[in-house]
Amino acid sequence: MFDVSIEDAIPPAFLYSFLALIVAYHVFAPLCSTVKQRSWILTTISSAAMSLSSLPLFFHYVSSWGDLRGMRSTFWTESTGRFFQAYLIADLLMGVVYYRSKINLLTGWIHHTIYTVIVGYTSHMGWSHLFTLCAVMEVPTFILAIASLNPRFRSDIIFALSFFATRIVLHVFLCASMVVSRHNVTNDSYGPGILMACIFPLHAFWFYGCLKGFVKRAKSAKPQPVKQGTVTASPSPSEFTSIRARSWTLPRRRGSLRQAVRAWDRLGLRTAAGRFGDVQRRLRASLPVAREQVYAYVGLEIPPSGEPQWTDAVMTESSASL
Structure with a gap:
């Protein structure tokens, strides 16, 4: 069947x-x-x-x-x-x-x-x-x-x-x-x-x-609008090195320098009439005492804003070291 x-x-x-x-x-x-x-x-x-x-x-x-x-x-x-x-x-x-x-x-x-x-x-x-x-x-x-x-x-x-x-x-x-x-x-x-x-x-x-x-x-691939003041182009290798020097080296050096200058001023006030006052006065006479002179001595300059900045010579040296 x-x-x-x-x-x-x-x-x-x-x-x-x-x-x-x-x-x-x-x-x-x-x-x-x-x-x-x-x-x-x-x-x-x-x-x-x-x-x-x-x-x-x-x-x-x-x-x-x-x-x-x-x-x-x-x-x-x-x-x-x-x-x-x-x-x-x-x-x-x-x-x-x-x-x-x-x-x-x-x-x-x-x-x-x-x-x-x-x-x-x-x-x-x-x-x-x-x-x-x-x-x-x-x-x-x-x-x-x-x-x-x-x-x-x-x-x-x-x-x-x-x-x-x-x-x-x-x-x-x-x-x-x-x-x-x-x-x-x-x-x-x-x-x-x-x-x-x-x-x-x-x-x-x-x-x-x-x-x-x-x-x-296609919409997701469009570049996002850039805020005013931001950098859109990629930095060159030399500029990137300079940026790294400013972002890592400068804060540490600035802070250490400020502390050293302040400690130096306090030390001078405390020991001016002390036991080693005469030696201190001789040592201070051989080094720049004013803060502006100290900044200039180590390669900093003070703009009108009052914030110390590295000079071109120091920046070149920092970039080369990195």
Whole structure:
């Protein structure tokens, strides 16, 4: 009564692809250091395989100016669809086990489930060649996936251009071709055209999010307004050395100098009439006594504001010492 073979229930292409993807994940997972990287392993493999598989049909479509009548479903296109089915299920299975936090509702469970049904439907209707042709839209997915594995390969411009070229422009042309050529391609069925039309809003929404990301990053990259009196240019090496000398050497020297001068004045007052007064007077006679003279002696000058500053000679010497 139920004469259904295993090959019909589980096509060999699906089974072999599923096992190969599971093995590939466990081979490459130890090479990834984060959960995010591990969650992109199967997507990278799948998007690369699907993009390459679609190229012959894509070149035929472009060279024939959008004519779908010369395409037919083959073992290759059927196997490509089953491989994609295997990826969708393997990604959910590995996600539940190893990277559950990266499997969200929309782009994970809903997206994978819907596309598993779509692949089965197109295979059953004999339209696997149309699905394989549409797999060229996996090119931006591969660009995003490889950048997630290694940030050095990230290029927002290339991703945005590839997304716009395949999932917006090409998507519109494919949808129109499937409707116009339905008499000779899909036996008058609007099914492929309706599927393409239903998927397009999701691609448009993703591209809108991509553009919003560009605008947000552009705004955050604008230089902040500079307050009046602040220096915007980076100092040269000599200026940087001078700044360091002023910020570290001057406060210590100024404080020590002030303390020494004050102590000297107090010492002179206390000991002027003392036992060593005569020696002190001789010593003070040989050194500058007034504060202005002391500052000038060690290389300081007192501006009208009253705050001592280093002269050019002292600053040059301090900069050279650093």
